[in-house]
Amino acid sequence: MHRVILGVILLLAAPLALAQTIKIAILGPMSFVQGEHHWNGAEMARDEINKAGGVSVGGKRRQIELVRADTNEIQSVPDATNAIERVITRDKVDFLIGGFRSEAVLAMQEVAMDNKKLFLGVGAAHSKLGLNVEQNYDRYKYWFRVSPTKDVDLARTLFAVLNSIGQQIRTDLKTETPKVAILAEKAVWTEGLVAAAQKNLPAMKMEVVGLWQPSAVATDVTAELSAIDRAGAQIVFTMLSGPVGISVGRQMGERGMKAVAWGINVEGQKEEFWQAAAGKAQFVSTLDTYSEVEYTPKTIPFVRAYQARFRKAPTYTAATYDAIMLLKDAIEKVGSTDADLIVAYIEKVEHVGTGSVATFDKRHDLVWAVGKTSGIAVQWQDGKKVPFWPPNVKGMQPFKMPAR
Amino acid sequence: MLQDILVTGLVNGGVYALLAIGFSLIFGVARIVNIAHTAFYMLAAYCFYTLLTKGGVGFALAGITAVVAVTLLSLVCYKLVIEPVREHESAVLISTIALGLIFQELMLAAYGGNFLGVPSAIEGVVQVLGVSIPYQRLLILIVAALMLVATWFFLHRTRLGLAVRATANDLEVANLMGMNVHRVAMATVAISVALAAVAGVVVSPVFVVDPFMWLAPLVTMLAIVVLGGLGSLKGSVIGALIIGYVEAITVFALPAGAYLKGAVALLIMVIVLLVRPEGLFGVAFEEER
Numbered sequence: 211m212h213r214v215i216l217g218v219i220l221l222l223a224a225p226l227a228l229a230q231t232i233k234i235a236i237l238g239p240m241s242f243v244q245g246e247h248h249w250n251g252a253e254m255a256r257d258e259i260n261k262a263g264g265v266s267v268g269g270k271r272r273q274i275e276l277v278r279a280d281t282n283e284i285q286s287v288p289d290a291t292n293a294i295e296r297v298i299t300r301d302k303v304d305f306l307i308g309g310f311r312s313e314a315v316l317a318m319q320e321v322a323m324d325n326k327k328l329f330l331g332v333g334a335a336h337s338k339l340g341l342n343v344e345q346n347y348d349r350y351k352y353w354f355r356v357s358p359t360k361d362v363d364l365a366r367t368l369f370a371v372l373n374s375i376g377q378q379i380r381t382d383l384k385t386e387t388p389k390v391a392i393l394a395e396k397a398v399w400t401e402g403l404v405a406a407a408q409k410n411l412p413a414m415k416m417e418v419v420g421l422w423q424p425s426a427v428a429t430d431v432t433a434e435l436s437a438i439d440r441a442g443a444q445i446v447f448t449m450l451s452g453p454v455g456i457s458v459g460r461q462m463g464e465r466g467m468k469a470v471a472w473g474i475n476v477e478g479q480k481e482e483f484w485q486a487a488a489g490k491a492q493f494v495s496t497l498d499t500y501s502e503v504e505y506t507p508k509t510i511p512f513v514r515a516y517q518a519r520f521r522k523a524p525t526y527t528a529a530t531y532d533a534i535m536l537l538k539d540a541i542e543k544v545g546s547t548d549a550d551l552i553v554a555y556i557e558k559v560e561h562v563g564t565g566s567v568a569t570f571d572k573r574h575d576l577v578w579a580v581g582k583t584s585g586i587a588v589q590w591q592d593g594k595k596v597p598f599w600p601p602n603v604k605g606m607q608p609f610k611m612p613a614r
Numbered sequence: 615m616l617q618d619i620l621v622t623g624l625v626n627g628g629v630y631a632l633l634a635i636g637f638s639l640i641f642g643v644a645r646i647v648n649i650a651h652t653a654f655y656m657l658a659a660y661c662f663y664t665l666l667t668k669g670g671v672g673f674a675l676a677g678i679t680a681v682v683a684v685t686l687l688s689l690v691c692y693k694l695v696i697e698p699v700r701e702h703e704s705a706v707l708i709s710t711i712a713l714g715l716i717f718q719e720l721m722l723a724a725y726g727g728n729f730l731g732v733p734s735a736i737e738g739v740v741q742v743l744g745v746s747i748p749y750q751r752l753l754i755l756i757v758a759a760l761m762l763v764a765t766w767f768f769l770h771r772t773r774l775g776l777a778v779r780a781t782a783n784d785l786e787v788a789n790l791m792g793m794n795v796h797r798v799a800m801a802t803v804a805i806s807v808a809l810a811a812v813a814g815v816v817v818s819p820v821f822v823v824d825p826f827m828w829l830a831p832l833v834t835m836l837a838i839v840v841l842g843g844l845g846s847l848k849g850s851v852i853g854a855l856i857i858g859y860v861e862a863i864t865v866f867a868l869p870a871g872a873y874l875k876g877a878v879a880l881l882i883m884v885i886v887l888l889v890r891p892e893g894l895f896g897v898a899f900e901e902e903r
Contacts, residue, residue, distance in 0.1 A: 243726070420869050423869075425876070428873075430626065430821065432625070433861065433865035436622055437865060440618060453822050453824065456731065464734075464750075466746065482728055482730075486729045486730055
């Protein structure tokens with residue numbers, strides 16, 4: 211009889227126990243590095259919060275429960291919208307975090323907004339995501355971009371670092387006007403950056419020797435690099451998100467090019483890049499988010515803990531950690547999981563994360579500031595990613611040029 | 615710029631030629647529409663990568679093992695997937711597409727979507743007309759030439775080669791003449807896949823290895839074989855060089871349109887086919903036969 215009573219109690223208590231969790235969907239291409247780091251960052255945040263007793267919601271402690279949603283967005287945008295539909299309707303998640311490919315995130319944003327679900331973006335940079343908030347606040351206010359900064363602000367960082375490298379080339383090579391080759395994959399996200407580069411570089415006293423636009427999935431750029439060599443470029447200004455970034459790094463090394471590569475090279479941000487480029491990508495540099503530098507007080511402890519747990523350094527999509535911590539802070543402060551209350555709180559807060567000190571503008575984009583949300587610049591030196599910018603952050607090391 | 619185009623076009627054409635020879639044999643000569651052909655090339659690259667970087671095996675042993683393993687796998691696939699539907703071209707087409715996708719998903723599950731790098735067998739570069747060429751690319755040119763000669767010798771100087779050409783010409787007559795057409799087809803698949811595997815081993819150090827690396831070469835190979843003329847090895851090599859040179863010219867003449875190099879190459883193919891529907895050397899082959 212006692213067993214029956216106990217069984218009934220357990221059955222009745224089961225839904226209550228489930229209700230004690232806060233369900234967060236982590237959306238990312240889980241078969242790829244980006245999704246892997248989305249998930250890793252989220253797991254670290256979940257374990258840390260749950261170990262400390264969970265999230266206090268109006269005085270009650272609730273545990274974080276993660277739902278792993280493989281969006282497969284690198285291969286298929288419809289797969290991404292299916293994934294987000296599934297976690298909202300079947301898994302009944304409370305919050306959405308992640309996304310990587312802008313085209314897919316734009317589509318997922320629509321589904322999230324249809325369902326009035328708070329969606330903290332970690333991965334996509336396209337301006338349209340924030341523009342939607344500005345143009346139709348009531349519908350899109352549930353969207354925030356936690357990482358990275360929007361594409362226009364990425365450009366501001368790129369030019370700031372490029373200016374610094376240009377100064378070094380002026381000094382080292384004794385030239386007044388460094389020659390720059392723009393090497394940008396043909397994609398929507400590079401269009402604004404290319405136009406800005408062509409306009410700004412002459413004003414920065416740099417000569418643009420040409421624009422080369424290979425496919426994002428090109429595995430052979432020997433013809434492009436040969437032409438860049440012939441044009442006498444001293445800097446190769448890269449805007450690459452696909453595997454072409456590996457080909458550029460490797461083939462520049464194989465050819466022994468004297469030009470140095472700087473820009474966005476998403477593959478170059480990954481720990482696996484050096485191996486993928488067969489150890490040839492010496493001096494390739496790229497915008498990045500994480501390194502063992504005191505970007506914020508939380509950066510070094512996070513990077514070390516991540517490396518200890520996963521045996522690799524985090525990439526920028528690991529900022530799911532920051533997104534969950536921001537969410538926890540918001541829920542505890544407003545005492546509720548109500549999306550409207552949380553939106554109002556996040557709009558006003560300054561959150562010190564591991565990859566940025568985040569405040570949000572009217573588009574719910576990060577407010578750009580060097581040393582706060584600009585990210586860092588790193589250069590591959592002898593198999594290691596060495597941080598070299600911004601110079602005011604403690605832990606930066608010198609930027610190196612190929613021997614001439 | 616002229617020397618850049620000459621050298622770059624030749625080297626890139628050599629890479630395509632190496633890939634095209636096996637495809638030309640299976641698709642052009644034996645007329646088996648094996649869409650999974652470049653998927654075997656991808657498998658060989660993964661096998662080579664794994665043996666070399668994880669297994670600590672040397673270049674030669676890793677390369678030979680990869681080629682042998684993938685060739686044996688192709689025989690199993692032939693018996694299970696191609697032979698039962700061999701007489702229906704569209705069924706072979708669909709089955710081999712499925713096979714290619716299965717291999718792709720298996721590699722995605724096993725290795726993830728990461729891009730992997732294979733070290734070069736020979737390090738260093740050589741300057742030709744002021745253009746830097748890595749030794750690995752020269753190796754590809756040499757291997758492509760050797761494979762071409764070997765394949766030509768096989769087709770024209772061996773009894774099995776004669777049987778391959780005969781079954782391709784008329785399957786039923788070849789059968790009536792006492793040839794075991796299934797065994798001939800199986801041998802053709804094995805040899806062409808071995809060529810694809812050699813390409814995977816030799817070419818992977820200059821590209822990146824990933825589960826989708828079989829798709830882009832597939833389109834290019836189809837274009838080259840059709841451009842050169844079905845069944846003509848010579849045509850395939852010349853088609854490969856044409857594609858290599860057209861791509862180089864596109865990049866040098868139109869830097870901001872470098873992404874168009876593939877499209878321009880395919881456009882050239884369409885133009886050639888409009889003028890000469892049988893391809894560049896299609897008729898010559900028919901006459902030879």
